[in-house]
Amino acid sequence: MRGTALTLFLLYSLGVVVSGKVFKTLFHLKPQYRDAVQTAAVQDLLNRLIGDRADEFVVTVNSSMAGDNGLDTYQLSSMAGGKVAVVGSSGVAAATGCYNYLKYFCGCHISWSGVQLKVPSPLPQVPKTITVKTPNRFRYYQNVCTSSYSFVWWDWARWEKEIDWMALNGINMPLAFTGQEAIWQRVFLNLGLRQSEIDDFFTGPAFLAWGRMGNIHTWGGPLSSSWMQKQLSLQNKIVERMRSLGMITVLPAFAGHIPQGLLRVFPEINVTRLGAWSNFNCTYSCSYLLDPEDPLFQKIGGLFITEMIREFGTDHIYNADTFNEMTPTSSDPAYLSAISSAIFKSMVNVDPGAIWLMQGWLFVNNPWFWKPAQIRALLHGAPIGKIIVLDLFAETSPVYQSTESFFGQPFIWCMLHNFGGNHGLYGKVETVNMGPFEAMSFVNSTMVGTGLTPEGIDQNDMIYELMNEIGWRSQPLNLTEWISGYSTRRYGQEDPNALTAWQLLLSSVYNCTQDWKDHNHSPLVRRPSLKMNTEVCYNESSLFEAWKFMYHAASSLSKSSTFLYDLVDVTREAMQQLVTRYYIDIKTSYQSEALEELMTAGGVLVYDLLPELDQLLSSQPQFLLGKWLEDASKMAVTEQEASLYDMNARNQITLWGPTGNILDYANKQFGGLVKDYYTERWSLFVWCLVESLSTDVPFHQDKFNQAVFTVEKEFIYNGKKYSSTPTGNTIDIVKNIFIKYYPRAVKGK
16 A cells, blocks of 8 residues: 555656746745754654654655745655764755655545544655655745634644644645734724723624725724733744744735724825625724725834734735725726825835735625726736735636736636535546646746645635645646545555545545535525525535445444544535425425324434434534534633624624524534534424414515524524533434434435
């Protein structure tokens, strides 16, 4: 097995580098810490990862390996005495070399859902020195929303694991957005705002991402002083660790959104009040945007960058998104260029080496406004090479193709993949495998890197491991071979049933070729109605076959924690599709006025299938509502704070706003949530349909929505405690579900 893995590794490392335009303006974006510091950081990472076995790796960081073009490089070789030498051009490059050795020589695996680290003794020999060089400068990580959907309740222990994961997977340019509210508070107090005005500006913890982009304010707040100080301390640890590993941290900058209180202090300033965002009214939305030509713009931007650098230092790259899902008040190119020029000026006036990192989501989200002239104007508000654009959703809606490579500005090809941190098997492996190389070879390409930009993480480990490998490859992978190796590494042994299951998953749920956003459309996690979307982008029969093979693999893989996670995840996906089957039966029965059939289908769904699903999810730690809520409560120092954070945590994954403003967007399939939220909604829906047929009174969706909103709101404020410890035996639970429901699954609709 290791011989085959070695052959694949060597093959994957070959290929012709397709070089795009070289931007000398970006050459100063490189690790700041000395080689010796980065070397020690990688060695410490290995100690955390494999304990005493770390001494068998001799790690060296030698920055000269990157050469004049700054491309990260690592070398692997064997030494006398059985040790393995890993030399990298940065800490990230060296860590990536270590992980690739562990993967392809030792058959190990590291992911969000678990690790498999059976490191053989002695270490396998590297037959000859292997050198791997990246084809692009940057491997970017995070969406601005990830900080709220996934990171919001993290402590240092969880951040430390994530930063280790970043380094091992070759990520060298992550966002570092934690703790910025404390900096903003300093700036606003310095400008004369009252604390109450600042409190009214900040959202609660679970919604900070959208407060930072000016979409909303106030909702879920206020932020306590203890929250801000904890996050400030956390950010200092985060940037220190990232930089010690050779990462280039992206800090926030001023995008123009201001608190209403500034109008009291500076009554003559020129502001525009933006429109309402995403079903919020002006109580929580309609932010104020400071005119870029107003002198206060440069003052605020300069104060913020100055204070940010004073607290955290800088790697000279800053993120700002002014028009995220909000339409500018004018489409005049001169206005748009003035906006971007002012934003960039506020950075470069303080930091002459500043580079602006911009999410390209606005061009995808509102193509009716962002025509070529408007995009060009916005991007040319700063000199060429001074803005890096994240082609945020390139695996589905690449923008570089229609903008002549962003009209000359450098860009990063990104895989967004996940919206809201939803559970649901999904991927576009063919596009991920080919897209970056097509972008590199595009006419006059300005591509400078690849990136992961999910709104939420902790799901679909496979697609992220694949994308991380693509960032270091020079040609597409053989996906059939790669997925077999992935399965074997993930579980620590080759199992024919698991291999077959993964091949089926690769060709179905992970090969959605349509223009498909992966918002989970399943009726399971949507407020019930008679007009629900039941489409999926794959062949259901392949999913059910994969479920069967995963079920059979349990006999030999039951001791693998990563397998148990996958067994739950695949079973969950199959049950999600069974919910759709029963929903269709319920809908058909109602429309044909077949009361008995309606009660039968509804009864199975509400009293058997959904409780079984909740029991399944409750058997693994990664699928527990209690863990999400417990992490939120741990951030609090008072009972009042704990209550507020509990509301934030529950609201984000359900109503997303006071009245269901972005209902079910960040849906999760958690044990506890299925039982007390989704099942309650479905129970009320079935009851209303039964009553409708029994009384011959038509079902009215509006009346149902009013009734079910009471149920939804009750969940958010009921204060019920949920266990953060798994219960039940996963294998036994899956066996019971499979025997009961697999025949129904393969029977068809």
